[in-house]
Amino acid sequence: MLYALLFWEFFKIGLVALGGGMVTVPFLFNLADKYRWFTHRELVDMIAVAESSPGPIGINMATYAGYKTAGITGGLIATCGLVLPSLIVIIIIAGILNKYRQSDKFMEIMHTVHPAVLAMILFAGIELGRLVVVNQTAIIIGIIFWGAIHFVKLHPILYIVAGGITGVLMGL
């Protein structure tokens, strides 16, 4: 019952992994040791793929790891397993949140938590910056794009597509 085992292992990861997609990585290394579904070397390659492909990194990792283990169905099962715990937990919490969102206590807590979330956005941007070769051209292109984003306000998807094209044309 490879499929059931795959589902169960990813369900457990979904249940204990907190936060961004990269937190699933240590658990996947454990899986590699436990079952030999994929090797450490393959996992390192998977991280590079999951960081670059569109979509949440954790989902990309699960789909890819599941695919390596048991083909297309494996990818689907691993992803479902990873997502299901958060789906259940968030549905329960969302019900509770609806009741308390307007309470003073909740607002007071969020008063200091929102700045921490802002810090996390900054940190995620810095981490992403580590994957870019930072030189004069990159900085100038970044500033030009920021100007366009700030003052023209088109849909972000258009800027992302334009960024991809600029990257190819300028050999970034």
Place this chain on the structure above:
Amino acid sequence: MLLELFWSFFKIGLFTFGGGYAMIPLLQSEIVERKNWVSEEEIMDYYSIGQCTPGIIAVNVSTFTGYKLRGIKGAVAATLGIVCPSLIIITALANILNILIENEAVNHAFSGIRIVVIALMADVIINMWRKNIKDFWQFMVFAIAVTAMVFWGASPFWIIIAAAFFGLVLRKGN
């Protein structure tokens, strides 16, 4: 409505490069400004809670939004939407992904995309700054959180917990 939810999150999943927080500019534009489904504050609430609950933050935020709009069905629709692009792309390209990410043109495209994503995130921070950093304590939380993550490698989970606890202490103090 369910289809609309699915489709919005499908688009967001398809154009998210760089993980859960890199998704914020897309959420802001698509579901806050264009669709008016949730407020900016609610998105921040979802990230705060989603960071501390099981699962991947991008999925948690999608589930929250879907639930708010259409209950459990909405939660499932939004979650399927955010997950499907990865599922389709990775499955379709699994056998050539290793070759693809070594390809020079693909790497140039990714570099360009990452620069734009950083610019989009910078713009989000600038826009959110005024609403979220209004007093000294909020600035301190921001500064300490950034320092703790960049220099000490602190985990976002504990930072959120600490910030929440600090909020409670401040409330008692007032």
